[in-house]
Amino acid sequence: MLNLSKFSRKHFGESVGKRVPVYISTIIVWFITGLWHGASWNFIVWGLMNCTVILISQELIPVYRAFHHKFNIKDAFFFRLFQVVRTVLLMSSIRLFDCYRNVPATFIMFGTMFTRFNINIFYNGELLKLGLKITDYYVLIFSFLIIVTVSLLQRGGSIRKRMEKQKIFVPYLVYYALLIFILIFGAYGIGYDSSQFIYNQF
Amino acid sequence: MKNKKLLIGLVTVLIFVVIMYLFQQLLMPKYMSGIVEGSLIEEYYKETTKHDVIFIGDCEVYENFSPITLWEKYGITSYIRGSAQQLIWQSYYLLEETLKFEKPKIVVFNVLSMEYNEPQKEAYNRMTLDGMKLSITKLKAIKASMMEDESLIDYLLPIFRYHSRWSELTEEDFKYLFKKDKLFSNGYYMRADVKAAGTVPAGKKLPDYQFGSNDYYYLDKMVKLCRDNNIQLVLIKAPALYPYWYEQWDSQMEQYAKANNLMYINFLKLTDKTGIDYNKDTYDGGLHLNVTGAEKLSDYFGNILKTSYGLEDRRNDEKLKTVYQGKVDFYNNMKESQYKEIQAYGYLKRFSNINQ
Numbered sequence: 001m002l003n004l005s006k007f008s009r010k011h012f013g014e015s016v017g018k019r020v021p022v023y024i025s026t027i028i029v030w031f032i033t034g035l036w037h038g039a040s041w042n043f044i045v046w047g048l049m050n051c052t053v054i055l056i057s058q059e060l061i062p063v064y065r066a067f068h069h070k071f072n073i074k075d076a077f078f079f080r081l082f083q084v085v086r087t088v089l090l091m092s093s094i095r096l097f098d099c100y101r102n103v104p105a106t107f108i109m110f111g112t113m114f115t116r117f118n119i120n121i122f123y124n125g126e127l128l129k130l131g132l133k134i135t136d137y138y139v140l141i142f143s144f145l146i147i148v149t150v151s152l153l154q155r156g157g158s159i160r161k162r163m164e165k166q167k168i169f170v171p172y173l174v175y176y177a178l179l180i181f182i183l184i185f186g187a188y189g190i191g192y193d194s195s196q197f198i199y200n201q202f
Numbered sequence: 203m204k205n206k207k208l209l210i211g212l213v214t215v216l217i218f219v220v221i222m223y224l225f226q227q228l229l230m231p232k233y234m235s236g237i238v239e240g241s242l243i244e245e246y247y248k249e250t251t252k253h254d255v256i257f258i259g260d261c262e263v264y265e266n267f268s269p270i271t272l273w274e275k276y277g278i279t280s281y282i283r284g285s286a287q288q289l290i291w292q293s294y295y296l297l298e299e300t301l302k303f304e305k306p307k308i309v310v311f312n313v314l315s316m317e318y319n320e321p322q323k324e325a326y327n328r329m330t331l332d333g334m335k336l337s338i339t340k341l342k343a344i345k346a347s348m349m350e351d352e353s354l355i356d357y358l359l360p361i362f363r364y365h366s367r368w369s370e371l372t373e374e375d376f377k378y379l380f381k382k383d384k385l386f387s388n389g390y391y392m393r394a395d396v397k398a399a400g401t402v403p404a405g406k407k408l409p410d411y412q413f414g415s416n417d418y419y420y421l422d423k424m425v426k427l428c429r430d431n432n433i434q435l436v437l438i439k440a441p442a443l444y445p446y447w448y449e450q451w452d453s454q455m456e457q458y459a460k461a462n463n464l465m466y467i468n469f470l471k472l473t474d475k476t477g478i479d480y481n482k483d484t485y486d487g488g489l490h491l492n493v494t495g496a497e498k499l500s501d502y503f504g505n506i507l508k509t510s511y512g513l514e515d516r517r518n519d520e521k522l523k524t525v526y527q528g529k530v531d532f533y534n535n536m537k538e539s540q541y542k543e544i545q546a547y548g549y550l551k552r553f554s555n556i557n558q
Contacts, residue, residue, distance in 0.1 A: 133369060184361075
């Protein structure tokens, strides 16, 4: 890699040459990460999409810097909220590759989010026909809130370490409550077919 | 300090186990109304007296024979360890288990389950196996019964199987959390309603009428188990019109009985002797007998058992007398309440699916 770095800097110039080995290694890493998830184009494209997001972010660092230099909103609540929502949506979009049959279908389905206006599915019961009951949605929403809360709390340091400083029954209570929650509300066992749901038609 | 921590850890683990146990009790199906057949197996453990006759097999035993009639007419003590679609390996292991508690003189096995050489359905496995007390025998029964997608841990810790019932819990699940009602008379599932049988079409032709090797393996084991324990094994085919009982099957059983020196009775061929009237004595068009049919059949069969095996009349035994008085009362009350219900609603509401 060191040789490659020297070689490319010599031939492409300092600015581009410095990037070539970084680009090549990032692409290889994410290609293999995708392949590791499964030998299908869905996973490979999933990996490369992650790679793309990372490389674009890296390339845009000067733009971000200029932006923050001009507007002093880095620590504003709404800007931070925007950052969180942006990253979640971005990562969720990439995750769509897990859900659809193949790569073209994923792009088409992603596109229909913007082209097909069907907001009425939220109240006409259409969502209940997908295989999740209303009670399952409650669990989903509740669990999502827990994840978001913990994730936000973690910004102030490991929540586990902070919990251990509390009275001894606090961590026990939390661990057992979580364990019971997963055992009862988890989606597993007979009557639940994981291959039918997330890894659709693989 | 270290001891204290250990103690706290142990106590919390204990609390956790208790909570999990309570959740498990809550989430398991109760089988107290609707599909009550799931309660059959565990009701046996409440018995306080021993039995001279044990029936094993599927619905063709627990809906067609009435131990109370056997008691009232002949003083025979009997219990039906039947369950829904009980397969022959399950019958075998239930017998093995029963022999740990008592040693009957006669075991009656209904041969319909010979038609199934492999496990059939998870739901039926559950109804037979979940009610069994934990023992090596139960483990063997589970191993013999599991379908491909089932696993042992789901039987040992049923919460893994039933956890998703959390969204379907009803009042019944809370009401019967710790204690279940008695529903059966010595394993007999009474039905007082009537639905006449029409004409019976001939059975669909089968590619092969030979019973499977797995069936014979367990039948042989059953014969041996009975012989080792000095028990008379009686093979029967209950007089149910469906599922169709083929002539080719019947002759295999006849041959087997002959070769092993066993009694085999096909009640389908004895309708004129048992007096069963398929217009009145069945509650579902000939699949199962109702209480009038079961009483007729038990009367006839009791006489055979009495004369062929010289079973003792136990009606003078003081202890049994009191116990069975209670059972007879329960039986009569059940019959009366079912007739009342039929009169009020036109059908037996308690056994119809509550969700419908």
